[in-house]
Amino acid sequence: MKMITAYIRHEAFEPIREELLTKGFPSISVCEVKGSGRQRGITEQYRGSSVTNYLRPKLKLECAVATEDVQAVVDVILQHARTGNVGDGKIFVQAIEQTYRIRTGESGEVTLQLHPEASGEVHG
Amino acid sequence: MKMITAYIRHEAFEPIREELLTKGFPSISVCEVKGSGRQRGITEQYRGSSVTNYLRPKLKLECAVATEDVQAVVDVILQHARTGNVGDGKIFVQAIEQTYRIRTGESGEVTLQLHPEASGEVHG
């Protein structure tokens, strides 16, 4: 089991969320962060002074998946988050040793699965 | 050493925090996130239109513990976060390779311990 964490532009989130849902990965979490990368800050003129803003707003997207599904999720993120400009962000993959679904107490990979036939369920 | 990360309902946080403190696990961090899971979104009527909200506010709770304490912390979270309804959230356990207590520069498992006799200390 792996945790995929992506730092992305806000605009990229909705298309990623939609395609992950379509492909059977509805379980995500998202959080506002500020980040800097190789762009190192953007200098603007403000009332006659140069102001350098080193941190830009980003979304931190987290998605826990079975190991066999990592590439599919990474590909969705790469496809929708890439503009080709600096600031597109990064993706990190880290190991998860154990998971629990709180509602049922189930643990392990079953907690990460959404069977295709479950598409319509709202009680799962 | 393990990092336990739980995505929970807001209502579950305070009872979890209290019991973790009582059991000697005072070191937690909490952050507002938005998440979706198997519930896949809630569709509501708003001014005659159907609006589906795919993301629900959750709290992301993090607690770093010695490996031998993982089950105790997971049990506290499961007990207080479970309502039996969709949206109760998930728990993930991940390895931590090294830790540092910034105040003292100490590293390793000692940074995660709170001895029971330390209950009253406010300088530890």
Next chain:
Amino acid sequence: MKMITAYIRHEAFEPIREELLTKGFPSISVCEVKGSGRQRGITEQYRGSSVTNYLRPKLKLECAVATEDVQAVVDVILQHARTGNVGDGKIFVQAIEQTYRIRTGESGEVTLQLHPEASGEVHG
């Protein structure tokens, strides 16, 4: 490759960010969290009642680096985040199995590097 996560005081962030940038580690992310540690809460008088606030605002700083650079980044954080008082925070080091730079699709350690000669680039 390692993810370094530090929970620090707000005042510590700017000196840490500046020195990390100077030392060639411009890629960081930061997020507002609330945390508690061994300090266990601060009790104040408010309109005649004792109110204990168990959670204090902290910044969660994340920095992904090549394994050989972990100590350099930890040292920068320890140096600037330490006041010697309770509440200085903690640092955690966790493994990263894979990384991707979204802009280029590159993966692996190259996504974490900033060559010194790239100092002036704004397109990297």
